Amino acid sequence: xxxxxxxxxxxxxxxAPDMDNVITGMPIAVVGxxxxxxxxxxxxxxxxxxxxxxxxxxxxxxxxxxxxxLEALIHLLREKKIPIRKAKVGNVSKKDIMDAESNEKDxxxxxxxxxxxxxxxxxxxxxxxxxxxxxxxNIIYQIIDDYGKWVEEEKxxxxxxxxxxxxxxxxxxxxxxxxxxxxxxxxxxxxITAGVLKSGTQLMKADGVPITRVKSMKKGEDSVNExxxxxxxxxxxxxxxxxxxxxxxxxxxxxxxxDDFRKLKEYKDYISKDEKEVLKEIAEIMGNNNPT
Numbered sequence: 001x002x003x004x005x006x007x008x009x010x011x012x013x014x015x016a017p018d019m020d021n022v023i024t025g026m027p028i029a030v031v032g033x034x035x036x037x038x039x040x041x042x043x044x045x046x047x048x049x050x051x052x053x054x055x056x057x058x059x060x061x062x063x064x065x066x067x068x069x070l071e072a073l074i075h076l077l078r079e080k081k082i083p084i085r086k087a088k089v090g091n092v093s094k095k096d097i098m099d100a101e102s103n104e105k106d107x108x109x110x111x112x113x114x115x116x117x118x119x120x121x122x123x124x125x126x127x128x129x130x131x132x133x134x135x136x137x138n139i140i141y142q143i144i145d146d147y148g149k150w151v152e153e154e155k156x157x158x159x160x161x162x163x164x165x166x167x168x169x170x171x172x173x174x175x176x177x178x179x180x181x182x183x184x185x186x187x188x189x190x191x192i193t194a195g196v197l198k199s200g201t202q203l204m205k206a207d208g209v210p211i212t213r214v215k216s217m218k219k220g221e222d223s224v225n226e227x228x229x230x231x232x233x234x235x236x237x238x239x240x241x242x243x244x245x246x247x248x249x250x251x252x253x254x255x256x257x258x259d260d261f262r263k264l265k266e267y268k269d270y271i272s273k274d275e276k277e278v279l280k281e282i283a284e285i286m287g288n289n290n291p292t
Contacts, residue, residue, distance in 0.1 A: 059083030060109050060147075061100050063092055065116040069140070073115055076144055085109070092134060094123040100132040107158065108151050111135060113143050156270075163267045167202070169279040170195035170229075170254045174246060180234060183241040185215050188248070190235045192227055194278040195254070196271075199225045202255035203237065208285045210255040211245050212237040229274050253282050261286075 006012050031040050060082060064070035067089055074087055086099060092112055103109035114136035119127055127134065135146045171194040178189025199217060202210040215236040217224050227233055240246050256264070256279070264271065264279060271279075 058103055058106050058109055059085035060103075061085055061096055061112045062087045063096065063112065063114045063117045064089055069115045072140055073113065073143070076140060077113075080144070082147075083109070091117045092119045092123060092127075092136075094120070094126050097123055097127050097130055097132050097134075101130060108154060111147065111150065113147060115140055115143060159267065160270060162263070163270055166260050166263055166267075167200075167254060167256055168196035168198055168226075168271075169256055169264065169275050169282055170197040170201075171278045171281065172197060172235075172252055174248050174250045174252065175232070176248045178234075179242050179248060182243065185236040185238045186212075186240050186242050186246065187234055187236045188242060188246070190233060190252075192229050192231045192233075194229050194274040196229075196275060197227050197254065203252050204255040204285075205246075205250060205252055206285060208255075208288065212240045229272070253278070253285065256282050256286070258286075 003012070029040050029044050031037050060077075062070070062073050062077070062084060064073055064087075070087055070089055074084060077084055085103070086096075092114055096112055100110050100112050110131060111133045112135070114134060116138045117136060119134060119136075133150060135143055135150060137143045137146065170192060172190045172192045175189040175191055179187075180189070181187040197214065197217070199214050202213045204210045215238050217227060217233050217235055219227070219231065219233040224233065237246070242248070246252070261279070261283065268276065
């Protein structure tokens with residue numbers, strides 16, 4: 001029913017013009033006749049300023065459907081010492097996504113955590129083209145857990161990007177009766193017994209001297225840029241002749257520079273047991289070839 005006034009702790013529905021921009025959970029104040037509108041606005045602003053933060057240069061962005069939810073999310077994040085760049089009530093906007101994109105120093109801050117909110121319709125297409133991650137749920141603890149899992153996945157992805165740039169440790173056999181061309185380039189069938197062989201990698205025999213590099217590889221009719229232990233394929237090598245520098249049944253290794261060797265050791269959690277073993281073997285060969 002329609003009423004002219006209510007007392008504290010009673011829920012009511014307010015009908016008024018210009019309600020489109022009202023945000024759920026915000027305090028409401030009545031401006032009586034003779035009161036200063038700007039003064040009342042300042043009082044309301046003071047009530048919410050603690051959760052309307054946008055001062056840190058770096059940190060994640062959080063959104064929630066109401067101030068109480070926002071405060072709870074802020075509290076949990078601060079307990080885990082996760083920096084917050086901006087926290088506001090409302091759905092995820094295009095500006096929120098752009099703000100998250102500007103977190104260039106810390107890739108783990110290019111994320112928006114949302115409690116019980118949606119991505120605004122006009123922000124959807126922009127988000128699809130962005131690398132910003134939006135993690136949303138109606139369970140606060142689920143948001144925190146999902147964020148932790150996402151950070152771990154991102155750390156692994158970034159590390160694997162670095163691994164992809166390195167030459168890998170590999171050992172392979174030049175198979176007998178599999179010489180397809182003697183030179184220009186020499187093409188031979190090989191059996192990779194350990195590690196990962198990549199196009200462009202320098203190759204050596206057990207003397208530790210690089211004599212050629214992987215020009216190209218083919219598995220059947222398909223060209224490949226990388227092959228793992230257990231694979232048999234055709235290998236093309238420049239600047240060697242079968243019967244001179246290389247022979248059928250030769251065992252060959254990838255030539256790993258000292259710098260790449262140190263970096264590969266940093267990725268030990270992401271390389272296979274057989275690659276670790278051949279990496280040690282290559283280190284021994286290189287050590288014997290360059291004694292100190």
